[in-house]
Structure formats: structure tokens, C-alpha cells
Amino acid sequence: MPKAKPVPDTTRGPGFTRRRLLLSAATLTGAAWLGSGAVSRALAEGSATDIPARSPLGLPTDLKNPREVLSSGGRFRLDLTMRQSEIELPYARAKLRLYEGEIPGPTFRVAPGDDMEITLHNDMPPNTDPSAVVLNTPNEFSTTNLHFHGFHVSPKGNSDNVYLQIHPGESFNYIVRLPEDHPAGNYWYHPHRHGSVALQVASGCGGMMIVGGALDEVPEVAAAIERVMVFQCPVVDPKAEDLDSYDTIWSLDAERFWLVNGEYRPRIYMRAGEVQHWRMLNAGDQQFLPMRLDGLELYEIGFDGNPYPEARQTDEIFLAPGNRMNLMVKALEPGSYTLRRPAFSQGKQPLDEVLMAEVIVLPANTARIAPDVKMGTELPKGPLPRNAILSDITDAEIVRTRQIVLGVSDVQGMFKDTVFTLNGAPFDPQRDDIVARLGEAEEWELVNTTPYPHPIHVHVNPMQVTKINGVPLADPQWQDTIAVPAAGTVTLRMRFTDFDGRFVMHCHILPHEDLGMMFNVAIQA
Missing domain, CATH: 2.60.40.420 (Cupredoxins -  blue copper proteins)
Known part of the structure; x- marks a missing residue:
């Protein structure tokens, strides 16, 4: 095939100017919205x-x-x-x-x-x-x-x-x-x-x-120490101080050192019997994070910003790139425990075990922590607060079904002679791939024809995942980023509410997005 021709820059938004906006930093005063702690x-x-x-x-x-x-x-x-x-x-x-x-x-x-x-x-x-x-x-x-x-x-x-x-x-x-x-x-x-x-x-x-x-006002959540945990693996070009070579990040198994809030293998302290609320984010560019924390009790209360109906006990934390989780963690006996990503295969690529952090459980009455630092000890019981826009999308609401095929093609002249596609075509900012109407609901089936999983993210409206590989979920899950299994399928439903306009849907393995696995959704009022 001939080399790809340059495509003109057509994605600049209206009213944008190259001059610096002379906006001074405002001094914020007054009563702020406050989280727990x-x-x-x-x-x-x-x-x-x-x-x-x-x-x-x-x-x-x-x-x-x-x-x-x-x-x-x-x-x-x-x-x-x-x-x-x-x-x-x-x-x-x-x-x-x-x-x-x-x-x-x-x-x-x-x-x-x-x-x-x-x-x-x-x-x-x-x-x-x-x-x-x-x-x-x-x-x-x-x-x-x-x-x-x-x-x-x-x-x-x-x-x-x-x-x-x-x-x-x-x-x-x-x-x-x-x-x-x-x-x-x-x-x-x-x-x-x-x-x-x-x-x-x-x-x-x-x-x-x-x-x-309202989730933060649940008594057991409000009583718990809150941790914000951002998982990242900044990639360094071994041949230069700055990261200017895409080859450095291209390989899925390129050496990546996972950081938590910028710290390498940090220590996380708890007290015996304590329950903490962990807000977790996989902010990496392409690796999945299936993690375990054996020896402690784990309860999910929300995912991708969407609260669950109730706390759900789990033995694995699973975060695809872009996913977030609200996790209640209960410490039991004093000792040292490891938060680790076990060895696993991301499609065809095996990835080694990674130690993410060490969890140190101190005695409940430890003198190392000031007595006025709060200590929650209970897990949420019963229903968690519901949000009105997260009600189940029924069969009667669906006005249209679509199939979206995830693929990859060899194209000479492109990066690594590779483009990733949705419905057979790489991204074009001028093309409307899906046109839907405000106030309607649709069902989409994502079909993965590649030998590796793709975390698909849809902007603006949360989606309710109803089936994986054709099997209905006992509890349909609200997400904005869903991992479509290698050579598998995901069925989701979505309401287009409140906002018209154009937005995108794409793979959150970000090199796949840059190489074309993204398309446009246009919602008409």
C-alpha cells in the first residue's frame, strides 16, 4: 500500500486563539465542600x-x-x-x-x-x-x-x-x-x-x-480514614532525559515501575480492626491492574464514579486503564501484608508479578498514631444511596441496537505499519460514526476481533454493562470504561441525557487510541 498522506489539522475548536489568555489566578475563600476526615x-x-x-x-x-x-x-x-x-x-x-x-x-x-x-x-x-x-x-x-x-x-x-x-x-x-x-x-x-x-x-x-x-455521608464511610491512591508508571526513555520516543512506550512489556501517589512501593499503615476507604485509580497508559491484598477484608462500594447498590465483598481488585474503584478495607491482625499485582497475561502478552505497596497493620492501641485521629471499624450494611440517573435501562427503553467491531489492520507507512479500528475504520475527526437523539436509549454490542483485551471508554454518559461474552450479569454494572475480553464481547446500554453535541468513544490502551481506535458519537437535540 502507498504511504499515508498527511491529513490537515481539522480538530481545532471554534473561537480558539493562539494568544495567552490573561487570566489571573483567583484567590478562593469561603466555606469549601468538605470530604470525610x-x-x-x-x-x-x-x-x-x-x-x-x-x-x-x-x-x-x-x-x-x-x-x-x-x-x-x-x-x-x-x-x-x-x-x-x-x-x-x-x-x-x-x-x-x-x-x-x-x-x-x-x-x-x-x-x-x-x-x-x-x-x-x-x-x-x-x-x-x-x-x-x-x-x-x-x-x-x-x-x-x-x-x-x-x-x-x-x-x-x-x-x-x-x-x-x-x-x-x-x-x-x-x-x-x-x-x-x-x-x-x-x-x-x-x-x-x-x-x-x-x-x-x-x-x-x-x-x-x-x-x-450521599455516599460520603453513609456513617461507616464517613467514619473511615480516606486514602486517594493514584497508580501510575511514568516511562523514561533510557537514551534521553525526556520521553520523546514513542518506541519507548509502544511495547506492552516495556519496563514499567508502578508508583502509588508518586511513591515506589510505599508503606500504607492501618490499625488492627480499622476500616479505611480507599479511592483507587489506574492512571497508567496501557497495563491492566488485577491486584490482591490477602489477609485483609475488601468490600467494593463503587466503581468508575458510580456507587453500588450495596457493599460487595471481593478477593481481587481489578482496574483496567482508566478505571476507578471505591474500596472499603478492613484490617484484621497486626502484621505486614502486600498489595501486589500477580503475574498474568494481558491477551498474548505475559506480565510479571509486581509488588505495589506494603500494608503495615499496627496494634489498635498503638502510640504511633495520635489518639484524636479517627478510626472507623464498621463496614457499610444494607443499601447504599442510589442516584436517580443510574436506574436500570429496561428493554422497553431501547430504541436501537448497534454492533461495534474492534479491530487492527496492517497499513504500510503508518506507525509500526499498524492502525487500530472501530467498525473497520480508524479515527476521522470529521466523520460522525454514531448519530443518536437526546433522550433516547440504545444497546451496543462491542465485538473484539483481536487477541488482546481493549478497555473501551465512552464519554459523557455512563453505560450499564449487561452481558460479557453473551452471558447476562447477575448485577448489571454502571461503568464508563469496560474491558472487552480478547476475542470476546460486551453488551452495554446507555441513555443519552442532558447534553447534545459530539464526543468520542475509544480504547484506553492509549497507544491504541493514538493509532486510530476511536470514533465520534453525535447526539442531536
Whole structure:
């Protein structure tokens, strides 16, 4: 086949200008929305909106929660700078593309109904490749944008619009309005500019977003110490200080050192009999995280930002790239336990066991933790709070069924002579692949024709997963990112509510997205 021809840049959003927006950082005051924990209660008195990274138990060797920025009086305001920062990793010194020079970026804590205004400044160095952009190949690694992963918000204008491109030296003002009935739970933000997203996320660019709500007021959840745990594996180019070679991240089994909140194999402390609430995020670029924590009791209470009907005991934590989990962890006997990813095969590729963290359970009456640090001991019992937009999608609501085929093709001249496809075609920003109507519901069957799994993420509207490999689920699950098994199928249902406009659906193995496994969904009012 002939080499691919350059495709002109057609994805710039309307009204975007190359000049820097002269917007000063606002000073936030007033009573902030507060999550659980003694730190949050103290904030209520001081009206603080920025919490430094710290151990929730006050121990110097304990895993720190990332720095947090909180909304105040229904408004979240932040200047967020993406820049190339020199970072001393446990395994290398590197220049990484990061938000605020932090791994991970600061946690955003907001509430339903909040108005979010974020000015993203791109202070990265200029793109060095002078050649024209070829669509569905890696390109322009210093051009970026911002995605609010899992949020049920508008995809248009300066909201969660992933078609925007923000070049080095430019800034863009995002305004995102959360609905009053937005589900409480864990979400995250990260770059989403097609062609550079995998390299930027592999560099460590991303952070957690927490939407507060009724789930946090469940007595057993409110009583528990809260941990924010962001799992990342910043990739370093062994031949250079900065990550500018896509070959470095391309191989699934390329050496990756997993960090938790930027720490390598950290210690996590608990007390015997204690229950903690762990908010977990797989913010890696392509590896799955099936994890075990033997010797402790684990109960899931939410997934992908969507609360469960009740707490569900489990013996495995499973996070595909982009997935989040709310997990209640109960410590039993004092001792040392390991959070580990066992050896497994991701499709055809075997991956080795990885030690993620060490969990140290101290005696319940330990003098190492101040007596005023709260200690929850009970697990949630009975039904958890329900959200109105997460009611079951019935057969009667379905107006249309579709089949979406996941594939890969050899195309000479493309990166590694490879393109990934949905319904036989790679991404084209000008093509509407699915056209649906606001207020309707559809059922989609995702058919994977490749020998490896694909975590498929749909923007804007949560999806209810009803079948895997044709087998109905006993408890249909609300998610925004679902792992479609190798050579398998997933059936999901989705309501298109509140927001019209164009958004995307794609694989969250991000090199697959950059190489074409993404298409457009257009919702018409």
C-alpha cells in the first residue's frame, strides 16, 4: 500500500486563539465542600481550599494523599500549568510532562452543581518535528488539551471538549458545570489530544477528581480514614532525559515501575480492626491492574464514579486503564501484608508479578498514631444511596441496537505499519460514526476481533454493562470504561441525557487510541 498522506489539522475548536489568555489566578475563600476526615473538619473552620500532600494518619513514613484543591461556595477555580519538569524518580532522573510538576497532579474535590473554571496553560517546549501531522500516528508531543474522565457534562465549547488543541505557549479557559444530580464518586482528569495522549499520560500527567455526595455521608464511610491512591508508571526513555520516543512506550512489556501517589512501593499503615476507604485509580497508559491484598477484608462500594447498590465483598481488585474503584478495607491482625499485582497475561502478552505497596497493620492501641485521629471499624450494611440517573435501562427503553467491531489492520507507512479500528475504520475527526437523539436509549454490542483485551471508554454518559461474552450479569454494572475480553464481547446500554453535541468513544490502551481506535458519537437535540 502507498504511504499515508498527511491529513490537515481539522480538530481545532471554534473561537480558539493562539494568544495567552490573561487570566489571573483567583484567590478562593469561603466555606469549601468538605470530604470525610479530620483534615476536612479543620478546613471548615479555616476556609482553606488547598490541602498539602499528607498522611491521613499523620505518620511520616505512611503513604501521603496527593495535594487537594477544593471547590468553595459552589465554584472551583484553578490555574493548571502543564510543563516539562525535572523529576527524580526511584529508578531514574527524567524530564516529564506534568501538571504543576507533580506526580500525580493535585486532586480536585468538588460537589454536584459546582461550576468549575480551569485555565490550562501549556508551558511545554515547542514541538520539534516540522513535518505535517499524519492522523492516527504519534505526533506533536507538546500539544495537549484536558479531559474530565467520567464526568456527565457537556462535550461542547469550552467544557469537556476533546477536539480542542492547545499548543505550546497557549492557554485555554475550561468551564465545566456539574449537574445537581451528578453521581458521587471517583473521576480523573488527563490529556486527551489525539496523537500525543499516550506519551503524555505515560509521562505521569493526570490526577484524581472526587465528586462528593450521599455516599460520603453513609456513617461507616464517613467514619473511615480516606486514602486517594493514584497508580501510575511514568516511562523514561533510557537514551534521553525526556520521553520523546514513542518506541519507548509502544511495547506492552516495556519496563514499567508502578508508583502509588508518586511513591515506589510505599508503606500504607492501618490499625488492627480499622476500616479505611480507599479511592483507587489506574492512571497508567496501557497495563491492566488485577491486584490482591490477602489477609485483609475488601468490600467494593463503587466503581468508575458510580456507587453500588450495596457493599460487595471481593478477593481481587481489578482496574483496567482508566478505571476507578471505591474500596472499603478492613484490617484484621497486626502484621505486614502486600498489595501486589500477580503475574498474568494481558491477551498474548505475559506480565510479571509486581509488588505495589506494603500494608503495615499496627496494634489498635498503638502510640504511633495520635489518639484524636479517627478510626472507623464498621463496614457499610444494607443499601447504599442510589442516584436517580443510574436506574436500570429496561428493554422497553431501547430504541436501537448497534454492533461495534474492534479491530487492527496492517497499513504500510503508518506507525509500526499498524492502525487500530472501530467498525473497520480508524479515527476521522470529521466523520460522525454514531448519530443518536437526546433522550433516547440504545444497546451496543462491542465485538473484539483481536487477541488482546481493549478497555473501551465512552464519554459523557455512563453505560450499564449487561452481558460479557453473551452471558447476562447477575448485577448489571454502571461503568464508563469496560474491558472487552480478547476475542470476546460486551453488551452495554446507555441513555443519552442532558447534553447534545459530539464526543468520542475509544480504547484506553492509549497507544491504541493514538493509532486510530476511536470514533465520534453525535447526539442531536
